[in-house]
Amino acid sequence: MEPTIENIQELRTKFFHKLEEEHGHSKSNYFHSQDMARIMNSDDWLQRFLVHHDNDMKDALNMLWETCQWRKDNKVNDITEQDLNMDYLEDGSMFVHNRDKDGKLLFIFKCKKHVKGQKDFDELKRCVLYWFERVERTEKCAMITIFFDMQDTGLSNMDLEYTKYLIGLCKSYYPNFLNYILIFEMPWVLNATFKVIRAWLPAKGVQKIRFLDKKSLKEYVDPDQALISWGGNDDYEFKFVPEMIDSYNWRLDDNKKKVHFADGSPLVEGAPSDFGDSKTENNLLNSSHIRVIHPEYVIFNSGHASEMSGTIRLINISTSILTYKIKTTSPEKFRVRPTLGVLKVNGSTTINVVVQPGFTSSSIIRDKFLIMSFLIDVQSPTQSELSEMWKSVDVKKISQHRLKCSLASHSTQNGVAYNMPSQSNAFESDTDQKISQLITAINHITQFNENIKSEVLYISSLEKIIIILIILLGIAIYVIYTKLPVLDSLQYSVGHCVGDSTTTNEAYKLD
The missing domain is CATH 3.40.525.10 (CRAL-TRIO lipid binding domain)
Incomplete structure (x- = not known):
């Protein structure tokens, strides 16, 4: 039987009552904030615990509590x-x-x-x-x-x-x-x-x-x-595609709200239905529509009042008008303006990216940005028209360009400060990655070689056993066929001797 709204609300109430009793002074931050938000706002999640335990409220509550504790201890949300x-x-x-x-x-x-x-x-x-x-x-x-x-x-x-x-x-x-x-x-x-x-x-x-x-x-x-x-029809070959999400904000309510910046412009829509397995032909590291001034990085430098900021400089290198959109792996960390726009032929624009207060340089260094674009025919579309275009566009027409986050290293030349990405760290990271990949490949080759040796040894042993069995079988057949005439003659001789003996005895009796 499906849990009712009353069942779900009862589970929610009992959870917070238990939290109040056991951790009253620290109840608001005892479990991870995202899990707390799911319990508060997501009926679907709570319903799963009830279904799992056939609406047994006690077992569902215990599992919910233990799950939140486990998620906290293992930092699952992070x-x-x-x-x-x-x-x-x-x-x-x-x-x-x-x-x-x-x-x-x-x-x-x-x-x-x-x-x-x-x-x-x-x-x-x-x-x-x-x-x-x-x-x-x-x-x-x-x-x-x-x-x-x-x-x-x-x-x-x-x-x-x-x-x-x-x-x-x-x-x-x-x-x-x-x-x-x-x-x-x-x-x-x-x-x-x-x-x-x-x-x-x-x-x-x-x-x-x-x-x-x-x-x-x-x-x-x-x-x-x-x-x-x-035995099916899908010729798919696996290739890992990084996830681009709206920072887990789907968890915060059941209305699936979009993330918004201060200017009110939406950052992203929901993740694509074929996440992780996209077959998009234009899903390339470098867009065919846009040139990026720093093709690898969004470079952040410290500004006034310890504010970290950076820019993304885009140039339309295609022969048609295009529309672009910016996504990020952690939208709660960044204020991006604008996130959506249009570039005419040879047109350019600068995207301003500011790190929100409370986030350090070490917390953003692994974040990424995604620049998406496709060609359009409309000269000056309105915001609503642009939004509609992005909703209805064929994903195969979208080009993508991914950017990593990097911190600027400051050097001075002739009294002018130049901001350059810290390439040494990137180089070391790239070298380590290649070494790691090489070691993994060597291990795979070594294991494959050992497997082949084992299989060859097994086959060789099996062949030897089969050969021995064939030889023994041949010997047995040879012995059987060569002994048959001997046995026949022996049988005849014994029979003849027995016959002679009988005749002699009979003769002896007559005498």
């Missing part, structure tokens, strides 16, 4: 791409793409790309949390389907600790989150392992498991939503 191991995000071992027949997103685990013990487990867990939270932000508390693609997997790919962690998340901290657990083409050698995993799942979780092959997959995933390797 996980960003910049804090994660990008190799883990970009290797394609886990990603979100397409939907099942119920319209739920598929969270895909390519099991053959995970080898137990090769990755730092704590980093791996944070990557899983990142994807869970990213799905939550996009789907607004909707359910997902976990898809284990087990093609070409073996015992080395089976990580019980990793699997137990995934189950624990859905069981304890992400209530009513799973639509299905689809296990695709599981090798028979792993049957015993999955009996162990099944025991960890609650009864509801066991009912959601489906073991599928290419024939039965279409019962749960339409062919157009299934990859070619699954």
